[in-house]
Amino acid sequence: MPITALLSLVAVVAFVLFLKEYFSRPKPSNQFPPPVLEENHLKSIELLHQAVQNANDIITNAENDALKVVEGSEEHAGRLVDNYEQRINQLAGALEGSFQHEVDLANKQYDKYLQDLIATGKQTQARIEETARQQVNDLFERFEQNLATFLTQTQQQSLTSIELEIKAARQLIDTYKAQQLMLVDENIIAILEKTLMLVLPKKLELKDHMELIKESLEKAKAEKFFV
Amino acid sequence: MTPEELVDLILHESFTPTSAMRYLRLLKERVSDKLFQATEEAGQSEYQLASVREKQWLDNLPIDLFNRFNQNSLHNIFTRAEENIKSIQPLIIFLAFELPETEISTLGAYLRQDFGSHFLIELRINPYLIAGAAFSWKGIYKDYSLQQKISDNHQAILKVLEEYRHKK
Numbered sequence: 001m002p003i004t005a006l007l008s009l010v011a012v013v014a015f016v017l018f019l020k021e022y023f024s025r026p027k028p029s030n031q032f033p034p035p036v037l038e039e040n041h042l043k044s045i046e047l048l049h050q051a052v053q054n055a056n057d058i059i060t061n062a063e064n065d066a067l068k069v070v071e072g073s074e075e076h077a078g079r080l081v082d083n084y085e086q087r088i089n090q091l092a093g094a095l096e097g098s099f100q101h102e103v104d105l106a107n108k109q110y111d112k113y114l115q116d117l118i119a120t121g122k123q124t125q126a127r128i129e130e131t132a133r134q135q136v137n138d139l140f141e142r143f144e145q146n147l148a149t150f151l152t153q154t155q156q157q158s159l160t161s162i163e164l165e166i167k168a169a170r171q172l173i174d175t176y177k178a179q180q181l182m183l184v185d186e187n188i189i190a191i192l193e194k195t196l197m198l199v200l201p202k203k204l205e206l207k208d209h210m211e212l213i214k215e216s217l218e219k220a221k222a223e224k225f226f227v
Numbered sequence: 228m229t230p231e232e233l234v235d236l237i238l239h240e241s242f243t244p245t246s247a248m249r250y251l252r253l254l255k256e257r258v259s260d261k262l263f264q265a266t267e268e269a270g271q272s273e274y275q276l277a278s279v280r281e282k283q284w285l286d287n288l289p290i291d292l293f294n295r296f297n298q299n300s301l302h303n304i305f306t307r308a309e310e311n312i313k314s315i316q317p318l319i320i321f322l323a324f325e326l327p328e329t330e331i332s333t334l335g336a337y338l339r340q341d342f343g344s345h346f347l348i349e350l351r352i353n354p355y356l357i358a359g360a361a362f363s364w365k366g367i368y369k370d371y372s373l374q375q376k377i378s379d380n381h382q383a384i385l386k387v388l389e390e391y392r393h394k395k
Binding site for chain 1: 318320322323324327330333334337338341342354355357358359360361362364367369371372373374377378381384385388392
C-alpha cells in the first residue's frame, strides 16, 4: 500500500512537471507550413487530452489509493500504536524487571566486590606488613653484615698497618743494631784498649807491672834493640 | 877526688839523669858548706827539698869523703862530673804509670847488670801503653807494651770476638 501511494505521487509530480515544461516551451515560429502545424496541433491536443485523462485517472486512483492507504495506515497506525504501547509497556515492564534484577545483581556484585576488596585489602595489608617486616629484617641483616664486614676490614687494615709499622720498626732496629755492631767492630780494639787502660793499672799489682816491664826489656834485648 | 870517682859515687845511688843531678847538687851543697863553713840555715835549701832517701844517703856519707875536696878543685870537679853525667845517653823508658823510687832503683840495677854501672834510664809516662813498656834508644822508638801487642793481634782479637758473637 505505501508503495502504491508513492508511485501515484511520483506520477502526479511527473505530470505537473510535464505541463510546466510544455507551457514554458517557446512558441514555434511561423516558418512551419500551417497544415503540418495544424495537424500536429490537433494530435498534440489529443495526446494532451489523453494524457490529462490518464493523469486524472491516475490521480483519482492515487487519491483513492492514498485515502485507502491513509485509512489503512491510520488503522494500522492505531494498531501499531496500540501494539507499540503494549509492546512498550511489556518492554518497559520487562526492562524494569530486568533492570531491577540487574540492579540487584549489580548491588550483590558490588557488595561482593566490596567484600572481596576488603578481603583483598586486608590480605594486601598483611602482605605489605609482612613484606615491610621482611625488608626491615633484611635491612638489619644486611646492615649487620655490612657492619661486620666493615669492622673486619677495618680491623684487618689496622692489623696490617700495625704489622707494617712493627716490621718497619724492626727493620730500623735491625739496621741500627747492624750499624752499631759495625761501629763496635770497627772500634772494638780501641774500646778494648781504653777499657784495659782504665782497668789494668788499678787491677794489676806492682810486681805484675814489673814483670811485664822486664818481659818487654828481655824482648828488646832479644831483638838487639839496645845495640 | 876525681870527677870520674864523683860520677861513680853519684851513679851508685841514682839511675836517672834527674836524680843523678839532684844527688850531685846535694853533695855539692854539702861539700860547699863544709869547705866554706856555711851556716846551717844557708845550706838547707837543697837538703830541705831532698827526699828521705837522698837525705839518708847524704847524712850517711863518710866524713873523709868531704876531705877529698878542696876549695880550688871543688867547682871544677863538680862541673866535669856534671858534664860526664849529662853526656851519658839514657835509655828512655815509657811506662803506663809512675814507678815508685824503689822500683826505679830495682829496674836501674837490673839494667846495669847488662849495660854497665853508668847506665841511666829516663822514665816517661804514657797511660795508653796500658802495661809493659816502650823504649827509645839512640833516637829509635820501639813499643813493647800491651797496647802494641793488642794492635799486633788486631785481627786475631776480632776473630775471637766474632766467634763469640756467632756462638751467642
